[in-house]
Amino acid sequence: MPCNIYANLLGGIMKFSQNIGKKSSLSFILLLITFTFSNVLFADTDPLPSWNDTSSKKYILQFVQTVTSPGSDDYVETEDRIAVFDNDGTLWIEQPVYTQLAFAFDRVKAMAPGHPEWNDKEPYKSVLKGDYSNLDKKGLLEIIATTHSGMTTEDFELIASAWFQTSRHPRFKRSYSELIYKPMVELLDYLRANGFKTFIVSGGGIDFMRPVTQRLYGIPPEQVVGTSVVTKYELRDGKPVLVKMPEIFFIDDKEGKPVGIQKFIGKRPILAFGNSDGDYEMLLWTTTGPGKRLGLIVHHDDEKREYAYDRKSHIGKLDKALDVARKNKWVVVSMKDDWKTIFPFEN
Amino acid sequence: MPCNIYANLLGGIMKFSQNIGKKSSLSFILLLITFTFSNVLFADTDPLPSWNDTSSKKYILQFVQTVTSPGSDDYVETEDRIAVFDNDGTLWIEQPVYTQLAFAFDRVKAMAPGHPEWNDKEPYKSVLKGDYSNLDKKGLLEIIATTHSGMTTEDFELIASAWFQTSRHPRFKRSYSELIYKPMVELLDYLRANGFKTFIVSGGGIDFMRPVTQRLYGIPPEQVVGTSVVTKYELRDGKPVLVKMPEIFFIDDKEGKPVGIQKFIGKRPILAFGNSDGDYEMLLWTTTGPGKRLGLIVHHDDEKREYAYDRKSHIGKLDKALDVARKNKWVVVSMKDDWKTIFPFEN
Numbered sequence: 001m002p003c004n005i006y007a008n009l010l011g012g013i014m015k016f017s018q019n020i021g022k023k024s025s026l027s028f029i030l031l032l033i034t035f036t037f038s039n040v041l042f043a044d045t046d047p048l049p050s051w052n053d054t055s056s057k058k059y060i061l062q063f064v065q066t067v068t069s070p071g072s073d074d075y076v077e078t079e080d081r082i083a084v085f086d087n088d089g090t091l092w093i094e095q096p097v098y099t100q101l102a103f104a105f106d107r108v109k110a111m112a113p114g115h116p117e118w119n120d121k122e123p124y125k126s127v128l129k130g131d132y133s134n135l136d137k138k139g140l141l142e143i144i145a146t147t148h149s150g151m152t153t154e155d156f157e158l159i160a161s162a163w164f165q166t167s168r169h170p171r172f173k174r175s176y177s178e179l180i181y182k183p184m185v186e187l188l189d190y191l192r193a194n195g196f197k198t199f200i201v202s203g204g205g206i207d208f209m210r211p212v213t214q215r216l217y218g219i220p221p222e223q224v225v226g227t228s229v230v231t232k233y234e235l236r237d238g239k240p241v242l243v244k245m246p247e248i249f250f251i252d253d254k255e256g257k258p259v260g261i262q263k264f265i266g267k268r269p270i271l272a273f274g275n276s277d278g279d280y281e282m283l284l285w286t287t288t289g290p291g292k293r294l295g296l297i298v299h300h301d302d303e304k305r306e307y308a309y310d311r312k313s314h315i316g317k318l319d320k321a322l323d324v325a326r327k328n329k330w331v332v333v334s335m336k337d338d339w340k341t342i343f344p345f346e347n
Numbered sequence: 348m349p350c351n352i353y354a355n356l357l358g359g360i361m362k363f364s365q366n367i368g369k370k371s372s373l374s375f376i377l378l379l380i381t382f383t384f385s386n387v388l389f390a391d392t393d394p395l396p397s398w399n400d401t402s403s404k405k406y407i408l409q410f411v412q413t414v415t416s417p418g419s420d421d422y423v424e425t426e427d428r429i430a431v432f433d434n435d436g437t438l439w440i441e442q443p444v445y446t447q448l449a450f451a452f453d454r455v456k457a458m459a460p461g462h463p464e465w466n467d468k469e470p471y472k473s474v475l476k477g478d479y480s481n482l483d484k485k486g487l488l489e490i491i492a493t494t495h496s497g498m499t500t501e502d503f504e505l506i507a508s509a510w511f512q513t514s515r516h517p518r519f520k521r522s523y524s525e526l527i528y529k530p531m532v533e534l535l536d537y538l539r540a541n542g543f544k545t546f547i548v549s550g551g552g553i554d555f556m557r558p559v560t561q562r563l564y565g566i567p568p569e570q571v572v573g574t575s576v577v578t579k580y581e582l583r584d585g586k587p588v589l590v591k592m593p594e595i596f597f598i599d600d601k602e603g604k605p606v607g608i609q610k611f612i613g614k615r616p617i618l619a620f621g622n623s624d625g626d627y628e629m630l631l632w633t634t635t636g637p638g639k640r641l642g643l644i645v646h647h648d649d650e651k652r653e654y655a656y657d658r659k660s661h662i663g664k665l666d667k668a669l670d671v672a673r674k675n676k677w678v679v680v681s682m683k684d685d686w687k688t689i690f691p692f693e694n
Contacts, residue, residue, distance in 0.1 A: 079567060153609055197569070210613045220426060221613030222544070223569075231609055233602035233628060240632045242609050249610070255580035262500055262578055262589050263596070264611060266557045266568030281580060285587045 047190040050183040050341040056296075056333045060187065063294045067270065068194050074292035076270055078195040083271040084261060084282060085188070087202035087209060087226075089316040090275045090298050091217060093169065093179040095307040097132070098315060100208050101140070102176065103163050105132065107147035145246040149229055153207060153242045161211040174345065180216050181298075182344045184273075188217055196271070201225045201261055203253035203278050207244065225264040227252045257282035275300065276316040283321065283330055295330035297321060302336040394537040397530040397688040403643075403680045407534065410641045414617065415541050421639035425542040429614050431629060432535070433621040434549035434556060434573075436663040437645050438564060440516065440526040442654040444479070445662060447555050448487070449523065450510050452479065454494035492593040496576055500554060500589045508558040521692065527563050528645075529691045531620075535564050543618070548572045548608055550600035550625050554591065572611040574599045604629035622647065623663040630668065630677055642677035644668060649683040 051057040067076040088094040097105075108118070108127045118124035123139030126132065135143075151159070164177045172179060188198050198219055200209060206226030213219040230245040252260040258281050261269065272279070272286035275298040287295040299318065301308050310318040325332050333339075341347060398404040414423040435441040444452075455465070455474045465471035470486030471493075473479065482490075498506070511524040519526060535545050545566055547556060553573030560566040577592040599607040605628050608616065619626070619633035622645040634642040646665065648655050657665040672679050680686075688694060 079561070082569075199569075206610070206613070214426070222429075222546075222611070224613065228610060231606045233605050233632075239635050240605060240628065242605060242632075258580050258587060258589060259578045263553070263575060264569070266553070266571065281587065285580075285589075288586050 047193070048183065048186050050186055050339060052338055052340050054334075054338050056331050056338045059331050060294070060296070063271070063292070064191065064194050067292055076291065080267065080270065081191075081194070081196040082199065082265060082267050082269040083191050083196045084199045084201040084225075084265075084269045084273070084286065085184070086274040086276070086279045086282070087200050087204050088275075089300065090273055090279075091180055091184050091200070092176065093172075093306070094316050095300075095309065096170065096315075098204070099176045099179075100204050102167065102169075103160065103208065104143050104147045106163060106167065107159070108143060111147070148205065148208075149244040149246040151244060153231065153244060156207055156244055157211045160208050164212050172343075177212055177216055178345055179343060181339070182341050182346070183339045184298075185217060185344070187273075188219070191271070192218065197223065199223045199225060199261075199265060199269075201252065201257050201272075201282060203227055203251070203256075205229075206252075225252055225260045227256075253278045255281045258285035261285065270294065272296070273298070274321070276318050277320045278316075280321040280324075284328070287328060287330065295325075295328060297325055297330055297332050299332050299334050301334055302339075302342070305342050306335060394540070395530065395533050397533055397686060399685055399687050401681075401685050403678050403685045406678050407641070407643075410618070410639070411538065411541050414639055423617055423638065427614065427617065428538075428541070428543040429546065429612060429616040430538050430543045430618040431546045431548040431572075431608060431612075431616045431620070431633065432531070433623070433626045433629070434547050434551050436622040436647065437620055437626075438527055438531050438547070439523065440519075440653070441663050442647075442656065443517065443662075445551070446523045446526075447551050449514065449516075450507065450555065451490050451494045453510060453514065454506070455490060458494070495552060495555075496591040496593040498591060500578065500591060503554055503591055504558050507555050511559055519690075524559055524563055525692055526690060528686070529688050529693070530686045531645075532564060532691070534620075535566070538618070539565065544570065546570045546572060546608075546612060546616075548599065548604050548619075548629060550574055550598070550603075552576075553599075572599055572607045574603075600625045602628045605632035608632065617641065619643070620645070621668070623665050624667045625663075627668040627671075631675070634675060634677065642672075642675060644672060644677055644679050646679050646681050648681055649686075649689070652689050653682060 048057055048060070066072050066074045067081065069075060085091055088098055092099060105127050108124055112118055112124070112128055115124070118128060123135055123143055126134055127143060148156070164175060167176045168174065169176055169179055191198055198217075200213060200217070200219055200223065202209060202225070204226050206224055206228045209226055210221040210224050213221065213224050228249045230247040230249045232243045232245050234241050234243055250256065250260065254277075257279065261282065268289045269286045270289070270292070271294045272283050273296040274283055279297070283295040283297070287293040297318065299310065299322070300306060300316065301310075309316060310322060321330070322332070335342065395404055395407070413419050413421045414428065416422060432438055435445055439446060452474050455471055459465055459471070459475055462471070465475060470482055470490055473481055474490060495503070511522060514523045515521065516523055516526055538545055545564075547560060547564070547566055547570065549556060549572070551573050553571055553575045556573055557568040557571050560568065560571050575596045577594040577596045579590045579592050581588050581590055597603065597607065601624075604626065608629065615636045616633045617636070617639070618641045619630050620643040621630055626644070630642040630644070634640040644665065646657065646669070647653060647663070648657075656663060657669060668677070669679070682689065
């Protein structure tokens with residue numbers, strides 16, 4: 001609305017100026033020149049400074065320009081500019097263990113004083129010793145259930161927020177909230193500046209991500225789709241609370257991602273960015289829709305600055321999606337070659 | 348961003364004009380006057396013209412002014428201005444049967460040529476005869492399952508959209524999409540103009556509402572929370588589709604409403620508007636949060652212009668919520684007394 005006011009006002013001024021006389025006509029021409037020049041200046045500012053000038057970057061810029069140019073055959077209305085991003089390994093680090101798992105292990109340690117029996121009971125015993133090598137799927141699920149349920153959603157939000165302040169990544173010795181990818185944050189900003197609505201669609205826990213997504217990525221809680229547990233409405237002292245239960249409500253991974261997109265967003269995205277086989281179905285769902293579409297994959301190939309892993313990795317395995325990337329015209333973004341900077345703290 | 352460009356440009360023009368000469372200075376002053384005058388005009392325009400000047404309207408205006416005034420103790424940041432609205436009976440008509448049920452009955456009739464066996468099989472037989480009086484819950488659920496599953500989400504969207512074009516309400520002889528409440532559409536506009544993000548939180552089907560909410564209420568699909576069925580990802584000819592299954596995924600009614608708000612929005616609203624006991628928990632969840640909150644209930648008490656029903660109604664029963672409204676400071680909006688106009692076609 002304010003835009004329209006400015007635009008109309010501007011139109012009014014121009015007409016008005018034209019009616020005044022020669023001097024104003026001159027001013028009108030100068031104005032037009034200024035306007036054009038400022039646009040050129042604007043275009044010269046690189047919206048993705050942490051990206052090297054490789055084909056990946058050019059492809060992204062070209063795509064955005066095409067779908068946002070009103071004259072273009074591939075023009076997409078603002079309301080349909082939906083972009084979805086995986087989180088683990090796409091927006092933030094996922095090695096050597098998923099951020100949320102690091103949180104769960106830290107929670108076990110924080111909760112241990114209230115549970116002396118854990119010193120002799122697996123899987124807690126191992127976690128308390130810092131030995132995660134013997135944890136099987138059953139043990140992991142128990143750890144997740146213990147640390148992610150039994151409290152109200154509001155209490156969990158406080159716990160998760162506080163953890164991000166104190167957490168330390170074993171290799172980088174920084175909070176996990178600093179271990180986000182700067183090129184991706186720039187891309188999110190760039191898309192939003194071009195009328196896109198940006199969403200996270202992650203296999204990670206929705207309640208774990210939401211407390212920090214606005215601060216880290218500029219993505220509000222209502223634009224975060226993720227895995228969640230059953231939540232129960234209860235009255236405590238006459239006041240309602242929502243309690244997290246130790247039971248899965250929705251798994252937002254693999255074929256769950258297109259389903260989650262349909263449930264939570266209700267629109268088919270035109271851009272999807274992932275990094276693993278867990279994103280395969282989301283990429284396929286996004287890029288097989290009508291009109292111009294863009295699928296992208298972060299390829300972790302930079303052992304020196306971050307990690308190098310793909311087909312054999314137990315976390316963020318990228319195999320099937322890598323095989324079909326070329327055929328499907330998905331852009332494989334090389335962390336090593338395409339990203340000038342990886343983390344915000346590097347500059 | 349474009350706003351800033353316009354604003355800067357405008358600033359530039361003003362400075363530029365000042366440097367040109369007297370004539371342009373005059374034009375600049377005239378411009379300022381025009382601008383100021385248009386602002387005054389804007390402020391004097393009643394944002395809720397279909398509401399009578401009763402206490403309900405004043406209470407709403409006062410609330411919005413309080414939470415949006417930066418100096419106020421009850422100021423709420425834009426990102427936390429979340430307003431949730433029930434749909435059936437709050438934004439659109441729900442008598443003599445829910446709109447979605449009218450759709451389901453019409454669908455049975457449209458699908459009947461492909462199902463000759465329905466002529467002798469309940470509940471279809473009765474529906475095809477237009478006799479809905481004997482339908483029990485089991486029969487209704489079967490009708491809903493038959494008409495709302497087995498197709499892709501994209502096909503269902505087309506079916507629902509088309510129905511809204513051709514549907515006719517038995518009493519008003521108009522499409523159901525015309526039987527929305529004008530005062531509520533104005534309120535949604537007014538809230539959005541004041542930085543609120545407006546959501547639908549309805550017991551109705553999410554896939555049934557989404558195709559029309561943008562057009563009817565200015566609410567995009569991603570801001571609609573509702574009841575939904577399980578959706579299955581499938582490949583057909585190598586391309587993914589999402590198929591609606593005859594199985595409930597989530598019931599967004601009663602205690603499901605606060606849960607749905609948490610799952611889909613992830614923020615506690617500061618304003619909730621409902622009309623029945625199905626909204627009781629949503630109203631309680633909204634209004635028992637910290638800070639200034641507003642709960643509202645549409646009371647259908649206008650038999651002449653719409654319908655009059657509350658405690659005894661089988662649709663939109665309003666009993667428990669009406670009992671506690673005064674104690675909880677929920678505003679009971681009388682359709683008869685508080686609304687000057689009900690439907691958009693009245694003017």
